[in-house]
Structures are given as structure tokens and as C-alpha cells.
Amino acid sequence: MKKRWKQALPLLCGGAFLTGVYGMFGNDPELLHAEEAVEMMESRYQGEVTAFQALDDTYTMQLTAADGTYQIDLHPVTGEVLAFEPINEHGLAPSGESEGPERLDPSEVEAIVADTASGAVVTEMELKEEDKNVYDVVFSQDGASGRLEIDAYSGDIELFTLEEAVPVDPIDREEAAAIALEAFSGVVDDIDLEEKDGRLVYEIEVENEASDQEADVIIDAYSGEVLDIKHD
Structure with missing residues (x-):
């Protein structure tokens, strides 16, 4: 038999709850706090x-929403919604009158991913219900890898990360030399490809005869970013 809504439920006021909210469960640290559940x-x-x-x-x-008032039964540890039923002026609506919000299906989640990251291809999708109902989605986009957490009911984006694709091969010496000469004009004397602090770099010696100056230009071997210019 379904519970009918009790008019004596304590009202929330300014985030403060009346005494007795934790009466049934005590102070078990594994329980969701009432404020967190709300x-x-x-x-x-x-x-x-x-x-x-x-x-x-x-x-x-x-809970009162734009489309009506509902009674929600929530598991106090997992946060799982056990019941979501509309309330009318006579109390709870009869069973089957409304089932509340439905969980998004995978095809709807894929559509959200496509709208969020154009050209993305979903490679992994997992529904996580332990602490919150979200779809954890891994996708690829133009060689880059990304991750989304999407609310399983509302479709809201909870998390969005995208890692830029790293080139497989380093740039060639000619391109590295051209970048170095843009950073410090002159003539290239020497180019070395070496690893520094776990990073593959080009160290390029450039001499400017007009100013009688020399510089070592350090360039990221993959991105071509100028990391440092050391003047001699």
C-alpha cells in the first residue's frame, strides 16, 4: 500500500531543518546529510x-516544480530515488498516473555529446548510480580524447574535459630551424634533438654576426613552441 503524504512533515525554512530529521538514522557518517539530499x-x-x-x-x-508537486523517497546512503510520485489536492496520485522524469537512454546521451562536442565519437559509456545518477562518457574528437559526465535525468553537463591530441612524430629540423630564426634572427650554427626534464626538445644555436650575439633557442619538438632563449 502506498504511503499518503503526511501534512505534518516538517517544513524547510531558510535551509534549517526541524529537530528529528536524523532521528531515524542517527549520525552515521555514511548517510547523506539532509541538506545534501535536498x-x-x-x-x-x-x-x-x-x-x-x-x-x-x-x-x-x-518537491514543488514548474509542472506540479511530487513526493520523493530517497535512499539515505546511495542517493537512489526509490519513488517519485505526483501529489494532488487529495494526496498521492493513483499508481500509474505519472511515473515522474524518465532516465535518458544511451541514444539521447549520444545526441547530447554530439551537440556539446561537434564531430565527437563516443568510445565508452557507463551509467554511474553510486553517489549520483550520471552517464560517464569517453569520446574522441579530431584525434583528441575527451570525457563528459551527463546527468542521467536532466541531461545537464556535470563535467567536460578535452585533451589536445599530441602529434606522433616531432617536427623536422628544417621547421625547427625556421621557428628558431623567427625568435632570434641570424644563422643557424647547430641543431640538437635531446630530452630535457622528460620533454623532447630541439636546442638550436643561432649566431647574429651583425650584432655579434649568439643564442640557444629551445623549442618543443612536437608542438614547435619556443620554450626558452638563452643569450650568450
Whole structure:
């Protein structure tokens, strides 16, 4: 038998909860804090929690959203939504009248990835429900690798990272010399390809006869970035 909403649920006021919210569960450090549970539900369902109570191994709360008012039963440890049911003026709606928000399916997640990162190809997708309901998505884009965390219900982007592709081969000596001469004009005397501090670099000696100056130009062997110019 479904529980009917109890009008006596303590109201939330300014983020302060009435005594008894933790009465059922004590101070077990593995439990979600009431404030954390409320914030999670308000963010996921874009509404405001107006009442909260700990009942029979669940956090039960009333949430008002743009499309109505709902009762949510939440597991106090995992954060899993156990029930999401609309409330009308007579209490809980009959079973089957509404099932609340549906979880996104993989094809919808792929569409979100495509909108977020043009040309991206999904290589891995995992639904994570331990502490929050998100899709963890790994994708490739133009040789680069990226990762997205997408809310499994709202489709909101929780995390977006993209690592630039690293060239497989270093630039050639001629290109390195041209970059060095742009940084310090003169004539190239010597070019060495070597590893410094775990980074492959070109060290290029350039001599400017007009000014009677010399410089060592250090260039990243992959990106061509000028890392340092040492004047002699």
C-alpha cells in the first residue's frame, strides 16, 4: 500500500531543518546529510523542496516544480530515488498516473555529446548510480580524447574535459630551424634533438654576426613552441 503524504512533515525554512530529521538514522557518517539530499533533488528536478522527513529507512521529501508537486523517497546512503510520485489536492496520485522524469537512454546521451562536442565519437559509456545518477562518457574528437559526465535525468553537463591530441612524430629540423630564426634572427650554427626534464626538445644555436650575439633557442619538438632563449 502506498504511503499518503503526511501534512505534518516538517517544513524547510531558510535551509534549517526541524529537530528529528536524523532521528531515524542517527549520525552515521555514511548517510547523506539532509541538506545534501535536498540540494541533489532540487538540482535534478529543477524544483524546491518544501518538506522533509526521515521515514522507514528513506528520506521522504515534498518537491514543488514548474509542472506540479511530487513526493520523493530517497535512499539515505546511495542517493537512489526509490519513488517519485505526483501529489494532488487529495494526496498521492493513483499508481500509474505519472511515473515522474524518465532516465535518458544511451541514444539521447549520444545526441547530447554530439551537440556539446561537434564531430565527437563516443568510445565508452557507463551509467554511474553510486553517489549520483550520471552517464560517464569517453569520446574522441579530431584525434583528441575527451570525457563528459551527463546527468542521467536532466541531461545537464556535470563535467567536460578535452585533451589536445599530441602529434606522433616531432617536427623536422628544417621547421625547427625556421621557428628558431623567427625568435632570434641570424644563422643557424647547430641543431640538437635531446630530452630535457622528460620533454623532447630541439636546442638550436643561432649566431647574429651583425650584432655579434649568439643564442640557444629551445623549442618543443612536437608542438614547435619556443620554450626558452638563452643569450650568450
